[in-house]
Amino acid sequence: MNLFFHIGRYFELMRRVIIIPQKASFFRKQVIVEIDNLGLKSLGIVVIISIFMGGVVTIQTAFNTDHPLLPIYAVGFATRQSIILEFSPTIISLILAGKVGSRIASEIGSMRVTEQIDALEVMGVNSAGFLIFPKIVAALIINPALVIISMFLGIWGGWLVSAFTDVLPLSHYMSGIMLEFSEYDITYALIKTVVFAFLITSISGYFGFYTKGGALDVGHSSTKAVVFSSIFIIFFNLVLTQILLA
Amino acid sequence: MIKVVDIWKYFDNNAIIKNVTASFEKGKTNLIIGQSGSGKTVLLKCIVGLLEPDNGNVFYDERNFTKMNIADKQIVRKELGMLFQGGALFDSLNIEENVMFPLNMFTKYTKEEKLERVNFCLKRVNLGNINHLYPSELSGGMKKRAAIARAIANNPKYLFCDEPNSGLDPKTAIIIDNLIREITKEYNITTIINTHDMNSVMEIGDNVVFMYSGEVWWKGTREDILHSSNKELNSFVYASELLKKLK
Numbered sequence: 001m002n003l004f005f006h007i008g009r010y011f012e013l014m015r016r017v018i019i020i021p022q023k024a025s026f027f028r029k030q031v032i033v034e035i036d037n038l039g040l041k042s043l044g045i046v047v048i049i050s051i052f053m054g055g056v057v058t059i060q061t062a063f064n065t066d067h068p069l070l071p072i073y074a075v076g077f078a079t080r081q082s083i084i085l086e087f088s089p090t091i092i093s094l095i096l097a098g099k100v101g102s103r104i105a106s107e108i109g110s111m112r113v114t115e116q117i118d119a120l121e122v123m124g125v126n127s128a129g130f131l132i133f134p135k136i137v138a139a140l141i142i143n144p145a146l147v148i149i150s151m152f153l154g155i156w157g158g159w160l161v162s163a164f165t166d167v168l169p170l171s172h173y174m175s176g177i178m179l180e181f182s183e184y185d186i187t188y189a190l191i192k193t194v195v196f197a198f199l200i201t202s203i204s205g206y207f208g209f210y211t212k213g214g215a216l217d218v219g220h221s222s223t224k225a226v227v228f229s230s231i232f233i234i235f236f237n238l239v240l241t242q243i244l245l246a
Numbered sequence: 247m248i249k250v251v252d253i254w255k256y257f258d259n260n261a262i263i264k265n266v267t268a269s270f271e272k273g274k275t276n277l278i279i280g281q282s283g284s285g286k287t288v289l290l291k292c293i294v295g296l297l298e299p300d301n302g303n304v305f306y307d308e309r310n311f312t313k314m315n316i317a318d319k320q321i322v323r324k325e326l327g328m329l330f331q332g333g334a335l336f337d338s339l340n341i342e343e344n345v346m347f348p349l350n351m352f353t354k355y356t357k358e359e360k361l362e363r364v365n366f367c368l369k370r371v372n373l374g375n376i377n378h379l380y381p382s383e384l385s386g387g388m389k390k391r392a393a394i395a396r397a398i399a400n401n402p403k404y405l406f407c408d409e410p411n412s413g414l415d416p417k418t419a420i421i422i423d424n425l426i427r428e429i430t431k432e433y434n435i436t437t438i439i440n441t442h443d444m445n446s447v448m449e450i451g452d453n454v455v456f457m458y459s460g461e462v463w464w465k466g467t468r469e470d471i472l473h474s475s476n477k478e479l480n481s482f483v484y485a486s487e488l489l490k491k492l493k
Contacts, residue, residue, distance in 0.1 A: 114332055119334040122295075
């Protein structure tokens with residue numbers, strides 16, 4: 001099946017997904033459940049990766065910008081900008097594409113192969129909207145929160161490196177992270193995060209929803225969901241960066 | 247009553263269902279039988295709307311289901327209950343939540359009323375004290391009974407069962423068969439059962455449609471089967487050497 005077939009079928013699915021839910025109270029409950037499943041259960045990995053990456057970015061920047069013409073506080077500045085502009089929104093979204101994307105595709109794919117989606121359809125439930133829309137809404141709510149947490153922790157990771165190693169003095173790191181802060185950087189990062197959240201959940205939902213066959217095919221769908229979510233995140237990262245920062 | 251008129255369904259230009267016309271009566275257990283690959287599951291999916299027939303119409307009490315828009319179809323679907331081959335209970339919900347699901351979605355009952363209805367349905371299928379168990383904790387027969395409870399929770403007018411006995415031992419299979427027939431008579435619903443289990447046919451087959459190579463090959467009652475001279479039907483019914491000798 002060619003690319004255009006998938007693109008067409010994806011938009012056709014989204015037309016069924018993004019509509020007013022059949023039962024608002026049920027939908028609200030589902031969103032809360034999905035915020036827990038997709039967001040809060042990813043908090044651990046986000047915390048660990050952010051702290052360590054913040055530390056590593058600080059060390060790498062310090063070792064690679066060791067030049068008499070560059071002020072030492074530039075390390076802190078570069079760390080902050082790297083974390084806010086790229087690491088937290090893009091890398092964390094790629095990690096979530098792996099964790100959350102595979103979960104969504106395998107969950108919905110398993111429901112497809114065990115006829116649970118058919119059961120929903122026969123009952124008169126819009127299965128696409130019922131299964132995928134709460135996940136999209138939950139990710140749009142919780143992913144920006146995760147990314148903001150990641151920003152703080154990443155910068156704190158750099159602080160830990162400065163405070164407990166001799167890579168650079170803590171005062172210079174603190175001066176650097178407070179230098180020329182632009183609020184628009186946060187807006188830019190959050191816009192990217194929201195777009196990536198939609199891509200992860202909708203693409204993974206698409207591959208799960210159209211799973212055919214058995215357990216092996218659920219695995220294939222899950223892999224495809226992660227691969228295509230990641231590709232589209234990278235592609236939209238380029239597009240959005242050009243649009244929002246150029 | 248459900249009527250299907252001149253149904254055709256193709257997959258990759260191969261006709262899987264050919265010119266199927268049949269009617270399924272209210273208050274009776276209507277069986278679609280045939281060997282694997284004869285098209286009975288595809289026909290059932292066309293009837294409930296999981297597949298769109300390429301030609302022909304499906305009527306639910308004179309309402310043309312095939313020609314309806316999505317919104318009207320959803321109204322009709324609220325009148326359907328379906329028992330799937332594997333039960334198709336929702337893994338993430340316990341049995342109580344599974345049976346309550348259609349009530350949560352489509353009724354305005356209070357929580358107490360819903361719980362009362364759930365317990366009534368579970369009791370009706372002889373399942374007690376399993377409200378808080380999950381589908382993975384149940385045996386095959388219990389799953390089927392829980393799925394029947396879910397199918398009847400919202401008082402359906404039409405009940406569909408796809409291979410209700412698959413994977414069950416003969417004794418449990420008969421219990422499930424009798425349960426379906428009792429529910430059909432008790433609530434006067436139109437029931438269509440897809441099966442290739444001859445025990446089921448002889449036990450509960452009020453009306454039987456035999457499918458062969460995607461076509462309706464024979465129609466009658468379970469008694470008529472015993473006296474039929476239809477070659478393909480006899481070959482299906484008396485498949486084993488023992489049964490051939492008995493005939």
